[in-house]
Amino acid sequence: MRHLSRTGILFILFISGLCGFLLSLFWREEEITHPIETIQTFHYPATFVKQLQGDPQAGEKIFKEFCTACHAAQPKIDIKAPRIGDPLFANIKHRDEINRLLILTINGVNAMPARGGCFECSDSQLREAIQYIVRESQK
DSSP states (O other), X not given: OOOOOHHHHHHHHHHHHHHHHHHHHHHHHHHHHSOOSOOOOOOOHHHHHHHTTTOTXXXXXXXXXXXXXXXXXXXXXXXXXXXXXXXXHHTOOSHHHHHHHHHHHHHOBTTBOGGGGOTTOOHHHHHHHHHHHHHHHTO
16 A cells, blocks of 8 residues: 655645535535525514504504513513503503503503613503503403
């Protein structure tokens, strides 16, 4: 068996690396040509809130985007915040009580940040979200 010279070994390593590089390009191109099944989305609150102007379901959409983490029936963050179905929401009957909740939401209370974390929401959009919570709690 013949021994390879240093140049021969370098040539084999070069060809091996080149083949690996070309195969990686082929496999990468194959990956790219497959349809993308999931698309990464990013959170742009200002754009989201602006799109809700005049939307009859704005309150529900704001609730689902900003409030569910703490106020859903099964919240992701359990900080003992009142949830949909809670008597606090279910027993609201008067506009004054909704106005009181709106003031608490605007100013923040306990662990809830000001404006419920929706700094881009207008007062009327926050009111719509509160009204949605109240309606859902009374079902």
